Amino acid sequence: MTCGKRLFNVRGEFQRFYGAAGRSARGTMTEGGKKPSLDELDAKIRAAKDHAGLSQRQKLGKDRGNGDQARGLSFAIRLGTELVAALMIGVGIGYFLDRWLETGPWFMIAFFFLGAASGIMNVYRAALGYDSAVGYHPADGEEGDKDESDPNRR
Amino acid sequence: MAGPLAQFEIKAIGGEAGVSLAEQSPYVFTNSALWMVITVAAITIFMVLGMRKREMVPGAWQSMAEASYEFISGMIRDNAGDEGRRFFPFIFSLFMFVLFGNLMGLLPYSFTFTSHIIVTAVMAVFVFVGVTLVGIAKHGLHFFSFFVPSGVPAFMIPIMVPIEIISYLSRPVSMSIRLFANMMAGHTMMKVFAGFIVPLGFFGVAPLIMDVALTGFEVLVAFLQAYVFTVLTCLYLNDALHLH
Numbered sequence: 001m002t003c004g005k006r007l008f009n010v011r012g013e014f015q016r017f018y019g020a021a022g023r024s025a026r027g028t029m030t031e032g033g034k035k036p037s038l039d040e041l042d043a044k045i046r047a048a049k050d051h052a053g054l055s056q057r058q059k060l061g062k063d064r065g066n067g068d069q070a071r072g073l074s075f076a077i078r079l080g081t082e083l084v085a086a087l088m089i090g091v092g093i094g095y096f097l098d099r100w101l102e103t104g105p106w107f108m109i110a111f112f113f114l115g116a117a118s119g120i121m122n123v124y125r126a127a128l129g130y131d132s133a134v135g136y137h138p139a140d141g142e143e144g145d146k147d148e149s150d151p152n153r154r
Numbered sequence: 155m156a157g158p159l160a161q162f163e164i165k166a167i168g169g170e171a172g173v174s175l176a177e178q179s180p181y182v183f184t185n186s187a188l189w190m191v192i193t194v195a196a197i198t199i200f201m202v203l204g205m206r207k208r209e210m211v212p213g214a215w216q217s218m219a220e221a222s223y224e225f226i227s228g229m230i231r232d233n234a235g236d237e238g239r240r241f242f243p244f245i246f247s248l249f250m251f252v253l254f255g256n257l258m259g260l261l262p263y264s265f266t267f268t269s270h271i272i273v274t275a276v277m278a279v280f281v282f283v284g285v286t287l288v289g290i291a292k293h294g295l296h297f298f299s300f301f302v303p304s305g306v307p308a309f310m311i312p313i314m315v316p317i318e319i320i321s322y323l324s325r326p327v328s329m330s331i332r333l334f335a336n337m338m339a340g341h342t343m344m345k346v347f348a349g350f351i352v353p354l355g356f357f358g359v360a361p362l363i364m365d366v367a368l369t370g371f372e373v374l375v376a377f378l379q380a381y382v383f384t385v386l387t388c389l390y391l392n393d394a395l396h397l398h
Contacts, residue, residue, distance in 0.1 A: 086324040
């Protein structure tokens, strides 16, 4: 099934931390220095994990082509939600301003267009891989890390 | 046979018999509330009993508890920076609640409270208001410079500011719709296919296979949506803390 691919990042990350969990617990617990062999074990695990992390990253790069369909579908759903959500908020604001000020349909019409504009802007930003809404800035963090942390990419 | 949407019906538990939900007192204990309680209890058992032994080399259960801790702590570090660490308890609770709610909703005869928009919307609004308050507390009135995009000509600003504000307000909406729609769509689809299995006789094998595949898919979706919900919280927190 193609949907498995989409989750690959998440599972990979989970597994990475699954490995890391043992290490940190051990790190705090060996302070008494009861079993020096654990330190060796620790170093070994760390080396193996670094290696695994590297190969996983390479695999992720290779994976990119295959899971395109599933990723594309989920991305399309995301874009649709962004567009509609902003429009809903815009029309909602307009509707309640009209009810409050008794100004006929005018606020609703104005805010319909503002909502549509902000919906399109959200989609534009999401499509460019910018951070979710507000401000014309790319997401923080280095480029390599972004693919793992950014939901826009799924 | 129950329709595909019957699984989302809210029912009172222990209320007066024969009285519809709307006519009961507004503080009825429902199946939705029951499954939230069960979820919280399951998380508590999972974390507390899992960590009780505190073994130096963790067993499977302890590893899982530690892995979830490390997973969220890494997520916060990557997406919200070190300042975001203060919010670990909240974000961890949110993630576990959504994840366990999604996963336990897959059990037969259970109820998926995350498939109701009122539940996801409350969580999203809570995040939204909290993040906004954090931003205002940290930056004071400077926080509102957030709504003035950089590099925009002065005459465009009166138009851009309302657009940015609407865009900001649409965050909880899209966040809650995404979680609830995914859960509801998946469960409805499973039920629709399941409804075909028996009436089709021998050919019911086809929807049965489909349902098996969908069950696996739903587990992935349950995890992914909990992850997305939490990552978005971290990203919004990052926005509020650092204002770009």
